Amino acid sequence: MKELIQRSGLWLLPPLFGLILLGAWEGAIRYWEVPPYLMPAPSAVLAALWGDAALLLGSLWLTLVITLQAFLLAVVSGVALALLFSQSRLAAAALYPYAVILQVTPIVAIAPLVVIWVGYERVNLALLILAWIVAFFPILSNMTLGLRAVDPNLRDLFHLYGASRWQILWRLQLPSALPYLLAGMKISGGLALIGAVVAEFVAGSGTASGLAWRIIESGNRLNMPRLFAALTLLSLLGMTIFGLLSLIQRLLLARWHESELSKAGR
Amino acid sequence: MSADPLLRLDAVTLSYPNGTRALAGVDLTVAAGEFLSLLGPSGCGKSTVLRLVAGLLSPTSGQVEWTRPAARGDIGFVFQEPTLMPWATIRANVRLPLDLAGVGRAEGDSRALAELEKVGLSDFADAYPRELSGGMKMRAALARALVTRPGLLLLDEPFAALDEITRLKLNDDLLALWRHGGFTVLFVTHSVFESVYLSSRIAVMGPRPGRIVGEMMVDLPPERDLATRTGTLYGAQCRAVSALLETAMAPASNTGRGAG
Numbered sequence A: 001m002k003e004l005i006q007r008s009g010l011w012l013l014p015p016l017f018g019l020i021l022l023g024a025w026e027g028a029i030r031y032w033e034v035p036p037y038l039m040p041a042p043s044a045v046l047a048a049l050w051g052d053a054a055l056l057l058g059s060l061w062l063t064l065v066i067t068l069q070a071f072l073l074a075v076v077s078g079v080a081l082a083l084l085f086s087q088s089r090l091a092a093a094a095l096y097p098y099a100v101i102l103q104v105t106p107i108v109a110i111a112p113l114v115v116i117w118v119g120y121e122r123v124n125l126a127l128l129i130l131a132w133i134v135a136f137f138p139i140l141s142n143m144t145l146g147l148r149a150v151d152p153n154l155r156d157l158f159h160l161y162g163a164s165r166w167q168i169l170w171r172l173q174l175p176s177a178l179p180y181l182l183a184g185m186k187i188s189g190g191l192a193l194i195g196a197v198v199a200e201f202v203a204g205s206g207t208a209s210g211l212a213w214r215i216i217e218s219g220n221r222l223n224m225p226r227l228f229a230a231l232t233l234l235s236l237l238g239m240t241i242f243g244l245l246s247l248i249q250r251l252l253l254a255r256w257h258e259s260e261l262s263k264a265g266r
Numbered sequence B: 001m002s003a004d005p006l007l008r009l010d011a012v013t014l015s016y017p018n019g020t021r022a023l024a025g026v027d028l029t030v031a032a033g034e035f036l037s038l039l040g041p042s043g044c045g046k047s048t049v050l051r052l053v054a055g056l057l058s059p060t061s062g063q064v065e066w067t068r069p070a071a072r073g074d075i076g077f078v079f080q081e082p083t084l085m086p087w088a089t090i091r092a093n094v095r096l097p098l099d100l101a102g103v104g105r106a107e108g109d110s111r112a113l114a115e116l117e118k119v120g121l122s123d124f125a126d127a128y129p130r131e132l133s134g135g136m137k138m139r140a141a142l143a144r145a146l147v148t149r150p151g152l153l154l155l156d157e158p159f160a161a162l163d164e165i166t167r168l169k170l171n172d173d174l175l176a177l178w179r180h181g182g183f184t185v186l187f188v189t190h191s192v193f194e195s196v197y198l199s200s201r202i203a204v205m206g207p208r209p210g211r212i213v214g215e216m217m218v219d220l221p222p223e224r225d226l227a228t229r230t231g232t233l234y235g236a237q238c239r240a241v242s243a244l245l246e247t248a249m250a251p252a253s254n255t256g257r258g259a260g
């Protein structure tokens, strides 16, 4: 019984805690009569979500599309570049430093430049590029690491049986790298969203109309309920991305990888 | 040695790129069909010899000569760890050498299953490696090494990480496979008892840089079982091998004594 509570309790704990927090929040706002332009009650946020649904969902859609595009682009380009690096040391030596430079330069610092270069009339493309830059590196570095993390005895075995370079890549390196890639994707998915939001903040001035812009706009107009509503959607989007990627990770690794051992149950 | 040689190591030395001198003039002949154990303290270069024979390393000087050229799949290798692909089923793991050689899926599957049957793992063909015990994983590795029907099976302390009961069982299973398989075995171990129990011949290596310091035919009937282990003959053979090993381990003066 106690075990049951402990096990199901762990699942229930976050929502339960959230409900208590929301209740306290609602109560405090009402008790002290806090004006909504300072801090909206949860009920007001819910009302804004409902009332501005069309507007907010449109923004959500835009942010979602840019995030997904940037993420997919990051995965494809990161994996491709990691494969290139693994096949050619020369390419790795020549290109890797630039990937690092791209990674360590704060995105906010490059954002205005990218927006100007791409042009305000194509601001969504600028957002995509910026989100991609942020999301790209975890894929590259994890995949590069993964392609190298091959059991040396297994590599010997492949050599013993005269495996071609292609066979080693396809049958040994790629499966070995998969857990690393999936871990990188989990980080990258969150970063793509962050990149899309930050980029929109920098682009500003109503050219893009994603969730970030709704937040800026609502802030300027002291429309706190809508600001909180946009914020809520942003968090939900982030959690959904993380949840989906965790699910993919579990499905792909469940039967063989140590990281999924405890979850698979015995 | 009576039988015709399968391969010969002739004054083989090997230094690793970092300068470590692993082997200093190894002379060793492996006879076709024998069960030869390579016995020596850890770090003396036993694995290095196996990797040279497997063609994974080339000698710094000296030669590894085959009486007939070894074709792909003619050598099976079992490592100290099972070295299975964790993402593939046992069946797919055993099939790997055939897959790499371009053997069709259906034929590969049936040959893999036949090999799994021989090591008693038929029921685990579709399991993943982590669902198996250490001993079962080693059996799978054995099946994989034998699936190409190699002429030479190389084993590098394959059972060292297993518990004793499992190890003894696997020793008997390996012997049975060898007796019926018609292949040659080169078996690396650091256990005197294991080498005597398994082998038809033992080559003892001295500490690094390794070389062969003594060889001994094992004077035991070919059929080995529990009675073998408790017999007086077995004890005597173990003592003889231990003495050889002790000579090998004696500091510096051992060359003088060996010559005397």
Ligand SMILES: Nc1ncnc2c1ncn2[C@@H]1O[C@H](COP(=O)(O)OP(=O)(O)O)[C@@H](O)[C@H]1O
Binding pocket: B016, B017, B018, B020, B021, B022, B040, B041, B042, B043, B044, B045, B046, B047, B048, B049, B208
């Ligand atoms: N790849 C390597 N590079 C450098 N030194 C090595 C390498 N592999 C093994 N050695 C060294 O060569 C010696 C012999 O190694 P090894 O053949 O593995 O010995 P054994 O199998 O008898 O324990 C050891 O001293 C070991 O440290």
Ligand SMILES: [Mg+2]
Binding pocket: B043, B046, B047, B048, B156, B157
């Ligand atoms: Mg070794």
